[in-house]
Amino acid sequence: MDKNFLWGGATASYQCEGAWNVDEKQESMWDHYLHLQELENGDIASDHYHRYEEDIRMMKEGGQTSYRFSLSWPRIIKNREGEVNQKGLDFYHKIIDTCHKYDIEPFVTLYHWDLPQYWEETGGWLNLDVCQAFEHFSEVCFKEFSDKIKFWTTFNEPKWFIVNGYFIGNYPPGLQNVQKTMIAAYHVMYASALSVRAFRAGNYPGQIGVVHSYTPVNGVNDSIETKIAMRYADNYCNNWILDTAAKGEFPIDLVAKLSESYDVSFMEEEHLSIIKQNTVDFIGLNYYARTLVKPYTTGETQLIFNHTGKKGESKVVIKGWFEQVKDPNSEFTAWDTEIYPKGLEDGLIEAYERYQLPIFVTENGVGVREDVTVDCVNDDYRISFMNDHINAIMNAQDAGCDIRGYYTWSPFDLYSWKNGCEKRYGLVAVDFDNNQIRKPKKSYYWFKEIIESQAKLIQR
Ligand code: GCO
Numbered sequence: 222m223d224k225n226f227l228w229g230g231a232t233a234s235y236q237c238e239g240a241w242n243v244d245e246k247q248e249s250m251w252d253h254y255l256h257l258q259e260l261e262n263g264d265i266a267s268d269h270y271h272r273y274e275e276d277i278r279m280m281k282e283g284g285q286t287s288y289r290f291s292l293s294w295p296r297i298i299k300n301r302e303g304e305v306n307q308k309g310l311d312f313y314h315k316i317i318d319t320c321h322k323y324d325i326e327p328f329v330t331l332y333h334w335d336l337p338q339y340w341e342e343t344g345g346w347l348n349l350d351v352c353q354a355f356e357h358f359s360e361v362c363f364k365e366f367s368d369k370i371k372f373w374t375t376f377n378e379p380k381w382f383i384v385n386g387y388f389i390g391n392y393p394p395g396l397q398n399v400q401k402t403m404i405a406a407y408h409v410m411y412a413s414a415l416s417v418r419a420f421r422a423g424n425y426p427g428q429i430g431v432v433h434s435y436t437p438v439n440g441v442n443d444s445i446e447t448k449i450a451m452r453y454a455d456n457y458c459n460n461w462i463l464d465t466a467a468k469g470e471f472p473i474d475l476v477a478k479l480s481e482s483y484d485v486s487f488m489e490e491e492h493l494s495i496i497k498q499n500t501v502d503f504i505g506l507n508y509y510a511r512t513l514v515k516p517y518t519t520g521e522t523q524l525i526f527n528h529t530g531k532k533g534e535s536k537v538v539i540k541g542w543f544e545q546v547k548d549p550n551s552e553f554t555a556w557d558t559e560i561y562p563k564g565l566e567d568g569l570i571e572a573y574e575r576y577q578l579p580i581f582v583t584e585n586g587v588g589v590r591e592d593v594t595v596d597c598v599n600d601d602y603r604i605s606f607m608n609d610h611i612n613a614i615m616n617a618q619d620a621g622c623d624i625r626g627y628y629t630w631s632p633f634d635l636y637s638w639k640n641g642c643e644k645r646y647g648l649v650a651v652d653f654d655n656n657q658i659r660k661p662k663k664s665y666y667w668f669k670e671i672i673e674s675q676a677k678l679i680q681r
Contacts, residue, residue, distance in 0.1 A: 222615070222676040226625060227326055228668075229280065229287035230632025230648065231584050233333035233377065235263045237635045238293065240270035244308035247295035249335035250345065251638075254393035261641035267633060267651050273316050275659060279649055280632055281323035283661070284669035288325050289583060289628045290316065291333035291377065294358050301339055303357050310365055317369045328581075328628070329370050330432060331359055331416060333377040334392075345394055346383070346405035352412035359416035360423070367425040374505050374583070375413040378434040379462050383409060391639060400483050410465045411492045417499040431466040432505035432583045435459060436512040437568030441546060446516040450543035453478075454514045457539065467504055467576040469497035503625070504576060505583035508610070511564030514543040556588055556644065562609035569617035569624060579623045585610050586630035586646040588637065591662075593650035598662035603648075607664065611671065611679050629668070633659060 235251050241264045242248070255262035269276055280288055296309035320327040332355065340351050359375070385392035387402040396402075413431055420429045438455045440447035456475040465471050471488075479485060517540055537545040547553075552560045565585070573580060587606045591598050611627060618624055634647035642653045648665040652658045671678050 222618075223625075224675065226627070226675075227287035227328070227581070228626070228672045229285040229289060229325070229328070229628050231289035231328075231628040231630050232269070232291070232632065232635060233330070233335075234291045234293035234296070235266070235333065235335045236631075236637065237267040237269035237290075237633075238296075239263065239265040239268045243270065244296075244312065245299065245306050246293065246309060247299060247306075248338040249293070249295045250338050250341040250393045251335055253338045253341065254395070260639070261636075263636040265653075266636040266642075267653075268657050270312065272657065272659075274319055276633055276649075277316070277319045277323055277325060279659065279661070279665075280325055282669075283632075283648065283665050284672040285632065286324070286326060286672070287328050287626060287628070288320055288632070289328040289330065291330035291335075292362055293335050294332065294355075295335060295337040295339075297361065298337065298354075298358050301343070301354070303354070303361075305361055313366065317366060321369065326372070327370055328372040328374075328583075328626075329362075329366070330374050330377045331355075331362060332375065334382045341394060346387075346408050347401055349408060352408050352415055355412040356415040356419055360419045363420055363423050363425050367423070367427065371427040372503075372581075373420065373427060373429040374432045375416045375429065375466075375501075376409060377432045377583075378507060379406065379409045379413075379431075380458065381434045403479060403483060403485070404487055406461060407471075407487060407492075410462070410471075411496060413466060414469075414492075414496040414499040417501060418495060421499065428502035430501045430503040430505050430581070431462070432507060433459065433462045433466075435463075435506040435508050435568055435572070436510060437564050437571060439511055439513045439564070439567075441513065441515045444516075447514070450514050450516040453539070453542035454512055454537075454545070457537075457542065458512050463504060463572065463576065465496060466501050467578055469500045471496075501578070503579040503581060504572065505581045506568070506572060507584035507630070508565045508568065508582060509585070510559040511561050511568070512537070513546050513548055513559075515546050517541055517544045554587060555590060556640070558588070560587070560606065562606075562613045565610050566613035566616045569614065569622050570620050573617070573622035573624075579625050581626040581628070582610075582614060582624065583626075583628050584630040585627065588640070588644040588646050590643055591645050591650065593634070593645070593652050593660070594655075597660065598650050600662045600664045603662070603664040604667045607668065607671075608680055611676060612681050615676060615679060615681065 390397040460472045633649035634651035637644040
């Protein structure tokens, strides 16, 4: 492994910081939504806002060389007029300075889902003004932090927050509307390009990318029908984000297909040329699982999302496009996520061939219910999961892919959106019920050895 390869963990502001209304932080759409529904929320989460020093020190002691985290927009910008909250900026200066103190490379996400509620109230991602507001927020951050940051990304996982928020309806704003899903998706990709444009215009040092929830697509067989279903699935799962961010264009067959049933007049020439001219320097891929598909056979062409939302039964079926299936021979987590490291190897090779850009694996990990009252969580399952996925990265490197970093989700236990705090991914256990006590799990020590051996200890 190259000595510049970055090793670390990733978090998101809402999932770890807590301090949801401290130091003039404004309400985010997640604060609002979860408070209203009286669901488990991230008001306190891992209290990283107050414990960041300990968390970053533990990363260092665990041999890690980089920390991927997000900046909370509602912590930094106070209102629709764009007024800046100095206390919010100060907090991130402290995080970044602590990283540097411990020789940890900060890797910044500008948007990890916590839209300010004052923008959600105007229509959120359905409102074109929010794209300009995101551009402004990006500029504030570039100006403030660019002398300390080498790696920026615009959005984390556009697919995940848009599909869940506008199509399935289980994330805020809780809509189930295909036309609105398309508009929100389009606005987010446009906002990403505006942010890249601002980054280039300011001549800031460093590089800027986008982070995608990557699910490489496999088919159940080699038939033509399956190949067609795979193309639909790939457009739906991956291409509309990666093609748009990396090549500057939405897949034309996807737009053509959607325009048969929906209005695509919101796609304006001026936006499309901004998207075309402002592509990213690198791509970040979050990998948890692949998507295995078969053709949809009933002959209906209406676009419908069928997602039970129930644990153990989630799958995507888009009528007339494709149907997601489960491989009966695979192992699945308690949240029904397939464990399939080969998908990472194949997916990296495919993405590198297609985009010819450097790649960071910006998230990879396994969510498990764990008893954190013990001295040291014996998480051999996590060690074996990480070993096999790092091995997949090394295989992709052997095949010629330029992969520059690996971030596990997550360096310490976090709040997990609608799953609350019981779905644990961390290398460090956080006892949410007992003073937020932090204790390294077995995987933390294992990861340290892997990093220090430059992955020579990976079982291949
Ligand atoms: C979880 C997820 C994570 C996060 C992350 C995605 O359950 O917490 O699996 O991957 O949602 O925010 O970027």
